[in-house]
Amino acid sequence: MRTAVISRQFNSTMAPGWLYLIVLIACTSSSDPDNTFSIELFRQTYLREQRNFVIAPPVLRASLGLLYQVANRPVTSELQRVMHLAPDKFQAAVDMKDSLTSMAKGREHFETRCKMFRDQVELSEKFSALFLGYFKPEVEFSSLNDQHAVITVTPKDYRMRYYDLKLSSDFHLNALFRNQFDPQKTENKVFKALNGYWMTSFMRQSAHFGIARLDRLIALEIHYSWRSELTMMVIMPAEEEGVLSELVQRFDLATYRAIDRALKQRYMEVSIPKITLEGNVALGVPLAKMGVVSAFLHNGFDLYRYRGSGLGVIEQRGSVVVAEGGSGAPNGTSRPSYLAVPHSPGFYADRPFMVLIRNRVTKQILAIGHYSYFQL
Numbered sequence: 068m069r070t071a072v073i074s075r076q077f078n079s080t081m082a083p084g085w086l087y088l089i090v091l092i093a094c095t096s097s098s099d100p101d102n103t104f105s106i107e108l109f110r111q112t113y114l115r116e117q118r119n120f121v122i123a124p125p126v127l128r129a130s131l132g133l134l135y136q137v138a139n140r141p142v143t144s145e146l147q148r149v150m151h152l153a154p155d156k157f158q159a160a161v162d163m164k165d166s167l168t169s170m171a172k173g174r175e176h177f178e179t180r181c182k183m184f185r186d187q188v189e190l191s192e193k194f195s196a197l198f199l200g201y202f203k204p205e206v207e208f209s210s211l212n213d214q215h216a217v218i219t220v221t222p223k224d225y226r227m228r229y230y231d232l233k234l235s236s237d238f239h240l241n242a243l244f245r246n247q248f249d250p251q252k253t254e255n256k257v258f259k260a261l262n263g264y265w266m267t268s269f270m271r272q273s274a275h276f277g278i279a280r281l282d283r284l285i286a287l288e289i290h291y292s293w294r295s296e297l298t299m300m301v302i303m304p305a306e307e308e309g310v311l312s313e314l315v316q317r318f319d320l321a322t323y324r325a326i327d328r329a330l331k332q333r334y335m336e337v338s339i340p341k342i343t344l345e346g347n348v349a350l351g352v353p354l355a356k357m358g359v360v361s362a363f364l365h366n367g368f369d370l371y372r373y374r375g376s377g378l379g380v381i382e383q384r385g386s387v388v389v390a391e392g393g394s395g396a397p398n399g400t401s402r403p404s405y406l407a408v409p410h411s412p413g414f415y416a417d418r419p420f421m422v423l424i425r426n427r428v429t430k431q432i433l434a435i436g437h438y439s440y441f442q443l
Contacts, residue, residue, distance in 0.1 A: 098431040100151035101166070103320050104128050105432040107149075111353035113315050113437065121344040121387050121422060121436025123238040126179040127354075129170065130218055130234050132163040133206060134362075137194045137369045141361040149358045160201070167205035169429075170217045176295045177424070177433055180217060181236035186229060187222045189372040230365055231379025238346075238385035238434065240424060242291035243393040246274035250391045258340055258441060259418045265441040268341040269417075270391055276337055278414065279329035280305065284314055286326045287337060287414045290427070291393060298427045299389070301339060302326070303420035311419040311439055318421070327430060336413035344387045344422060344436050351381040387424060387434060 105124035112122060128150055135146045136156055146152055153159040170179050198206060198220075207216040223233070248270040258267035277288030277298070285305045291297045304314050351363070361367055366375030388394040419439035425432050 098426075098429050099320060101125055101128060102323060102430070102432045104150050105435055106319060106323065107357055108350065108353055109435045110315055110318070111356045112348060112350065113312075114356075115353060116348065119342075119344055119436070119438050119440050119442065120348050121346045121385060121434055122348055122350070122383055123179055123236070123346075123385055123434045125166070125431065125433060126170065126181050126217070126236045126238060127234070127350060127381070127383065129163060129166050130181045130183065130236065131359075131362075132159065132166070133197065133202070133218060134232075134368050134370075135159055135163075136197055137191065138362070139367060139369065139375070142359075142367045145359050145361055149354075164202060164205075167202065167217050171205050171215065173296075173426075173433075176242040176291065176297055177238065177240055179236065179238045180219070181234060183218065183220045184223045184233040184235065185220055185370065186376070188374075191369050191372050194368075194370050228379060230376065232368070232370065232376050233379050234381045236383045238383075240297075240385075240387045240394040240434065242295045242297050245290040245292055246272060246276070247393065248272040248391040253341065253391065256338070256417065260441040261419060261439045262441055267441065269338050270341050270389075271336065271338045273334070273336045275332050275334050276414070277330040278333050278335065279326045279331070281322075281325060281329060283309065283317075284322075284326075285414070286330070287339075287416070288330055289337075296426050296428045297433070298425055299387075300326070300423040300425065301414075301416055301420050302423065303416060303418060307418070309418075311421070311437065315421070315437070323432070337415075338413065339389065339416040340438065341391070342389050342438055342442075344389070344438060346383055346385040346436065348383050349381065350383055351378070354381060385434070387422065387436065389422070 252271040367377040370376040424434040
């Protein structure tokens with residue numbers, strides 16, 4: 068376990084004890100709080116959205132983590148419980164800085180960004196202090212120099228609703244598969260969607276893949292390029308008659324850990340649909356269903372000098388392309404050659420499944436969604 072000594076002088080407006088240098092011994096943070104939040108947000112969104120979607124919960128969690136620093140007592144309690152944040156806000160700030168730094172470093176393959184649209188009134192000293200050095204350059208006010216920011220706080224235009232704080236985030240996956248699928252092997256097969264059986268383009272490849280077979284599910288892991296730490300998981304019920312909604316309801320952090328432990332590399336044939344998952348999802352209701360309610364009141368956060376503010380619209384857009392070369396690769400990308408050796412029974416995703424993009428080193432879930440409906 069690695070330790071780091073972090074010394075930081077916070078502005079006195081943030082807390083009475085932060086006038087002096089604080090020396091903190093911080094252990095490597097686990098991805099468990101992030102993953103627990105991601106899985107629960109996906110579950111609540113799945114119950115609400117009757118369509119295919121994909122979301123990137125970490126960028127929303129980072130934005131709410133920033134607001135946690137200026138949350139009133141009821142909101143603080145809710146965010147602690149739902150997002151598994153440290154009770155000490157300085158420790159939470161350190162954790163959030165680490166998370167934002169990680170997001171900024173991983174932008175080559177998975178880019179995330181969030182814009183907070185605020186009212187055009189004077190910010191509180193407490194909120195302004197968050198931008199005076201410690202969270203730079205990952206958090207910025209809207210300017211010509213905010214291209215490296217993960218979170219940008221920008222004034223609303225006149226058409227936006229007054230008093231509410233709007234969170235608008237987006238993400239984009241741009242990574243090539245390590246073992247790319249052969250375009251010449253792509254063929255039409257039947258996909259058993261919730262809206263009927265449809266002929267769908269299936270990609271096929273024989274190579275080494277990660278496979279995990281548990282009691283009621285089967286999971287495939289496909290690695291992206293050697294330059295990336297990302298992988299894609301395809302998770303579906305083990306039985307042909309299995310129902311994805313039941314799997315989603317049971318899916319939790321323990322299940323995710325069990326899949327990770329059970330993954331074994333096998334040479335086998337894999338056949339999965341060629342799809343594009345797009346997210347244009349409202350996340351306010353799912354967040355409220357998780358227990359974040361007081362944050363939507365008008366005085367949930369000490370954001371402005373002369374009054375408070377609350378959350379309004381929370382929206383997220385993004386996409387994950389599953390094509391022969393990966394996400395962001397043109398069709399017809401050439402593939403390396405492989406030895407034809409005996410292989411175990413393959414993986415055939417001909418029914419609804421979950422899609423999960425994660426960092427194979429930290430185990431953090433970066434994006435999570437599902438493909439259940441044929442896209443007409």
